[in-house]
Amino acid sequence: xxxxxxxxxxxxxxxxxxxxxxxxxxxxxxxxxxxxxxxxxxxxxxxxxxxxxxxxxxxxxxxxxxxxxxxxxxxxxxxxxxxxxxxxxxxxxxxxxxxxxxxxxxxxxxxxxxxxxxxxxxxxxxxxxxxxxxxxxxxxxxxxxxxxxxxxxxxxxxxxxxxxxxxxxxxxxxxxxxxxxxxxxxxxxxxxxxxxxxxxxxxxxxxxxxxxxxxxxxxxxxxxxxxxxxxxxxxxxxxxxxxxxxxxxxxxxxxxxxxxxxxxxxxxxxxx
Numbered sequence: 001x002x003x004x005x006x007x008x009x010x011x012x013x014x015x016x017x018x019x020x021x022x023x024x025x026x027x028x029x030x031x032x033x034x035x036x037x038x039x040x041x042x043x044x045x046x047x048x049x050x051x052x053x054x055x056x057x058x059x060x061x062x063x064x065x066x067x068x069x070x071x072x073x074x075x076x077x078x079x080x081x082x083x084x085x086x087x088x089x090x091x092x093x094x095x096x097x098x099x100x101x102x103x104x105x106x107x108x109x110x111x112x113x114x115x116x117x118x119x120x121x122x123x124x125x126x127x128x129x130x131x132x133x134x135x136x137x138x139x140x141x142x143x144x145x146x147x148x149x150x151x152x153x154x155x156x157x158x159x160x161x162x163x164x165x166x167x168x169x170x171x172x173x174x175x176x177x178x179x180x181x182x183x184x185x186x187x188x189x190x191x192x193x194x195x196x197x198x199x200x201x202x203x204x205x206x207x208x209x210x211x212x213x214x215x216x217x218x219x220x221x222x223x224x225x226x227x228x229x230x231x232x233x234x235x236x237x238x239x240x241x242x243x244x245x246x247x248x249x250x251x252x253x254x255x256x257x258x259x260x261x262x263x264x265x266x267x268x269x270x271x272x
Contacts, residue, residue: 038069040218040244043091044231047248050221053200060271061201063116064218067233068094069244079103079239091244093233096172100179101239106187106214107179108235108242109204113271114138114178118171126174129190130156130181141174142166149181156181184212191269196252199228204269205251205258211237213261217251218244228252236260 046052055061069091076088079099097103097111110128117126118138126138134156136147146161188208199217206214219231229248235241245259256263 038072038091039066040069040091040231041065043069043072044219044244044246044248046221047229049223050229050248051223053220053222055201058120059202060113060116061220063119064112064201064216064233067112067218067244070094076243077241084240088243090246093242093244095242097235097242098176098179098239100176102176102179103235103239104179104183104237105235106182106184106206106212107239108233109187109206109214109216110178110182111175112216112233112242113202114171114175118168123166128178128182129186130178131183131186132156132181133186134181136174136178136182138171138174142170147177183210184208184214185210187214188212188269190272192272193266194268194270196268199230199251199268201230202271204271205232205256205263205267206269207261207263207265207267213263215258215261221248232258 041052052065055065070093073087073089074092075083076085076090076092078084079101081099095111095115097108103111114126114128117123123139123142127135129135132154134147140158141147143164144160144162145158147156148159149156184206185208187204188206191204191206194203201217201220203217204214205217206212208214213234215232215234217230218233221229227250229250231244231247232249233242233244249258251268254264254267256267
């Protein structure tokens, strides 16, 4: 019996080590998602009489529609691990958005857009402006340049730091500095205005300012009369995980009343 117990203990220890190694490898590699329990496309029930619009394979719309979600009923957390909503009834995006105070609403939009561009190797299209107007260019960052920010004058400049590197780890560090110095005020200037009737997956609802707010459309449904409904994702202040509301919204007039924010003026925008 003692030999059998020792053998069982040894097997258990080996399996435990393998499990720890697996998760550590995924985290070290910057794997954006470990729990692929569901996706936007599979989680949310369509309203009666509506059907999903078609999306182009490989497009930003397809990426957003298939965002991986944490298990149904997962708790929604702030960046500091405090609970925002226990057993959240919407969807919590299972991604490497981060756990820093700077990762707020505009940054959630930036993260999703940049991550798709990086995954599809559209490196030259990954660039976002800081609030002071400085253009943070990922292609330059990946070639070994870094950005120095003068905290007194807020002047920015590139300087050579390392070798060319397009890895996820380096890309994620690029996003960290963008999150620190960009926001709704800068993002709204980078987007082009569109009409309510032209809204689709991947478009952004944004009021830029201090404070401002930004959310992004992650799925779209339409009925036989052409009426469109949308699923919407957001980050927020204080910084939190990216959440998707369990509600199909109609966005066809201003003001648009969204949980925690009322969008006014020209707030429907699109990445150029």
